Amino acid sequence: xxxxxxxxxxxxxxxxxxxxxxxxxxxxxxxxxxxxxxxxxxxxxxxxxxxxxxxxxxxxxxxxxxxxxxxxxxxxxxxxxxxxxxxxxxxxxxxxxxxxxxxxxxxxxxxxxxxxxxxxxxxxxxxxxxxxxxxxxxxxxxxxxxxxxxxxxxxxxxxxxxxxxxxxxxxxxxxxxxxxxxxxxxxxxxxxxxxxxxxxxxxxxxxxxxxxxxxxxxxxxxxxxxxxxxxxxxxxxxxxxxxxxxxxxxxxxxxxxxxxxx
Numbered sequence: 494x495x496x497x498x499x500x501x502x503x504x505x506x507x508x509x510x511x512x513x514x515x516x517x518x519x520x521x522x523x524x525x526x527x528x529x530x531x532x533x534x535x536x537x538x539x540x541x542x543x544x545x546x547x548x549x550x551x552x553x554x555x556x557x558x559x560x561x562x563x564x565x566x567x568x569x570x571x572x573x574x575x576x577x578x579x580x581x582x583x584x585x586x587x588x589x590x591x592x593x594x595x596x597x598x599x600x601x602x603x604x605x606x607x608x609x610x611x612x613x614x615x616x617x618x619x620x621x622x623x624x625x626x627x628x629x630x631x632x633x634x635x636x637x638x639x640x641x642x643x644x645x646x647x648x649x650x651x652x653x654x655x656x657x658x659x660x661x662x663x664x665x666x667x668x669x670x671x672x673x674x675x676x677x678x679x680x681x682x683x684x685x686x687x688x689x690x691x692x693x694x695x696x697x698x699x700x701x702x703x704x705x706x707x708x709x710x711x712x713x714x715x716x717x718x719x720x721x722x723x724x725x726x727x728x729x730x731x732x733x734x735x736x737x738x739x740x741x742x743x744x745x746x747x748x749x750x751x752x753x754x755x
Contacts, residue, residue: 515690517544520601520632524548526682526750527630532556533596536622538586539563539603543572543579549599550579562589586615591622598622598629605634605661612662616676623753629678635685635747636665642742645729646703646710649722660709664747678751690744698740699727 524545529535529552540546540561550559562584563569572581586607598619607615619629643659650657664672670680692698700723703711714722727735734740 515693516541516602519688519690520545521548523599523601523630523632523748524552526748527597527599527628529553529557529597534558534594535560536591536595536598537561538589538598538600538619539606540572540581541565541568541603543576543581545599545601546572546579546581547576550576560595562586586618587611589618589622594624594627595622596624596627598627598631600631600633602632602634604631605638605663607662609662612672613676616672616678620676620678620753625753625755627753629673629751629753630749632746632748634661634663635745636663636668637743638663638745639742640745641730641733642699642702642726643710646707646722646726649725649729650710650714653718653722655713657710657713660712663745666747666749669747669749673749673751677754679754680749680751683747683749683751685745685747688744688746690742692740692742694740695738696735696740699723699730699734699742702740702742 527535527549529549531552531554533553534557535549535553537546537549537559540563543561546559546561550557553559559580561572561579561581563572563581564583564585566583569581569583572579586603604612604615623629638661647657647659666683666685670683673680692702694701703723703726711719711722730740734742
């Protein structure tokens with residue numbers, strides 16, 4: 494789910510849901526790890542179009558309360574239209590302040606959009622938002638996530654004389670768990686794992702992925718040149734990531750369950 498902090502991706506809800514539905518599908522396992530209970534109060538960071546938020550809301554029942562936040566006005570609008578009974582707000586995780594504590598904070602595929610320098614601010618805010626003993630359940634890109642795609646894109650941009658930098662934060666377990674502990678969390682589970690992910694769209698899958706998620710990578714490329722750059726990146730990656738019908742992205746995920754110390 495999107496929660497970008499400055500790469501300024503332009504989120505198109507219909508394209509996101511129709512062409513990148515695997516983000517929500519894989520997020521089901523993160524909801525299972527959260528294990529929401531009736532009556533709980535849960536915050537969903539980077540809720541996107543609200544599909545997982547709605548699942549959590551169904552689990553906590555009418556006695557509970559679920560709040561979803563996302564920076565994208567387009568995503569929030571779509572979530573509200575699709576799930577009019579959900580509480581969804583346009584808000585920035587870096588400055589969010591809870592009016593009353595939550596039993597759990599949840600996030601799927603959003604925290605890697607928050608820069609390294611802003612992570613501590615967000616983690617401090619999440620600790621403040623949780624009651625003592627509250628759960629913090631997150632899946633995000635981990636170290637090496639989409640490394641082949643990023644490397645091929647940066648190499649192509651360099652060859653063409655464009656300045657470009659890695660736009661995401663993909664930490665390791667050893668890097669991130671001390672950060673959590675510094676902010677008063679006890680890490681109960683933390684796992685970094687490979688998750689090769691088939692991209693929707695057939696032969697256009699990689700181009701579609703770059704079109705949805707790659708604004709930060711391609712921000713220095715004029716619109717008139719983007720198609721040529723993407724085509725060149727496809728050529729670089731075809732031997733490794735394309736089987737003639739489907740592109741498979743080299744995803745690696747960091748998933749953790751932490752508890753705010755009493």
